C-alpha cells in the first residue's frame with residue numbers, strides 16, 4: 001500500500017462491505033476487501049428470489065427492529081432509499097418499483113452484485129477472495145488482519161461479516177469471538193425472517209395450500225402482533241411473508257421458553273357476525289337445496305382448506321347444506337376466523353434471511369465507528385439491527401456501509 005494514502009481494510013464483501021469500500025475509495029482511501037468466499041457479494045445474488053429487493057418506498061411502522069430503533073433510523077436517514085436508488089442509477093442499475101418494493105429494472109440480483117464489483121474495480125479496490133480473516137490486532141494506531149493466507153495492515157478497519165443467517169452464503173458468526181476480544185458485546189443472534197416449524201397434525205392434510213389471510217402471533221395466550229398476506233402450509237412448517245415477518249418475535253419467545261401459536265383469520269374483512277349471516281344465507285337458501293355444504297362454499301376458500309374446515313366443524317361436506325345445524329355454522333365461522341396452529345421453533349439460521357441481535361448500536365457512534373477502538377468500524381447485519389421483509393435489510397446494510405466508508409475516509 002502507498003504511504004501517502006490512508007488505508008482501509010474491509011472484512012466481508014456483502015452489501016455493507018462493498019458499499020463502504022466503494023465510498024471510502026471514492027473519497028481517496030486505498031481499500032482492500034477480504035472475502036472468504038470464492039465469489040464476491042455471494043448473498044446479494046440470492047436476494048429477493050434472485051431479483052434483489054434492495055429498498056422500499058414505505059418506511060411507516062415497525063420496519064426496523066433494534067435495541068435502538070431511533071439510532072438505526074437516523075443512520076438510514078444519512079443515506080436513505082432515495083440516495084440508494086440514485087447511487088445504483090449512476091452505476092447503470094435504474095430502479096423498478098413494484099408496489100413499494102424497489103428492485104433493479106432488470107429484476108436480476110446479479111445486476112446489483114456485478115455493478116458493485118465493477119465499481120470497486122474501477123476504483124482500484126483490491127478484491128481478495130478465498131481468504132478468511134482469522135484474527136485482528138489493533139497496534140500503534142493501525143490494524144492487522146491475519147487471514148489463513150496472509151497479513152493485511154491498514155490505518156482503519158471495517159468489519160462487515162454479516163450476522164448468522166444463511167451460513168451457506170458465508171455469514172456464520174465465525175468472527176464473533178474476535179469481535180468480543182476487541183471489547184465489543186454481541187447480543188444473542190437468532191433467526192429472523194424465517195419459516196416456523198410445527199408438528200400440528202392439521203398440516204399433514206393441508207400441505208401445499210397457499211392462502212391470503214391475517215395472522216396473529218399469540219405468545220402465552222396473548223396476541224402480540226399480526227401481519228396480513230399470503231401464507232403457505234408446508235409439511236412441518238408454515239411460511240410466507242406474514243409468518244416470516246412475525247418469526248423474529250416468535251424466535252425471542254421460543255428463547256424464553258414461551259408458548260407460541262399462530263391464530264389465522266381467513267376472512268379478516270368480514271366481522272364474525274357478518275360472516276355468520278352470510279353462511280346462514282348460503283346454507284339455508286331454499287333455491288339451492290340440493291347443493292352440498294362444500295358446493296355452496298366452493299369459491300370461498302382453497303378447496304383443501306374448505307374441506308378441512310367443514311369436517312372439523314361437524315359439517316359433512318358431501319351432505320346437503322340445509323341439513324346442517326346452526327351451531328355447526330357457528331363452529332365453522334369460529335374456525336375460519338380463529339384457526340390455531342401451534343409452532344415450536346424457527347427453521348433456524350440455515351433457512352433464515354436475516355438474524356436479529358449483534359453488536360449493540362450503543363457501541364458505535366452515528367458514523368458507525370467503534371466507541372471502544374478509534375478507527376474500527378462495524379456495518380451491516382453484524383450490528384443489532386434487522387428489518388422487515390421488503391428491502392429494509394439491504395437498505396440498512398448499504399446505509400451503514402456508506403456512512404462507515406465516508407467517515408473512515410475523513
Ligand SMILES: Cc1cc2nc3c(=O)[nH]c(=O)nc-3n(C[C@H](O)[C@H](O)[C@H](O)COP(=O)(O)OP(=O)(O)OC[C@H]3O[C@@H](n4cnc5c(N)ncnc54)[C@H](O)[C@@H]3O)c2cc1C
Nearest residue numbers: 012014015016036047048053133162170380381391393394
Ligand atoms: C435468501 C436471502 C434473500 C434475501 N433477500 C433480501 C431482499 O430481497 N431484500 C433485503 O433487504 N434483504 C434480503 N436478504 C437479507 C440481506 O441479504 C442481508 O441482510 C444483507 O446481505 C446483510 O449484509 P451484510 O453486508 O451485513 O452481510 P452479508 O451479506 O452476510 O455479507 C457478509 C460477508 O462477509 C463474509 N465473511 C464472513 N466472515 C468472514 C471472514 N472471517 N473473513 C472474510 N470474509 C468473511 C461472508 O462470506 C459474506 O460474504 C436476504 C437474505 C437471504 C439469505
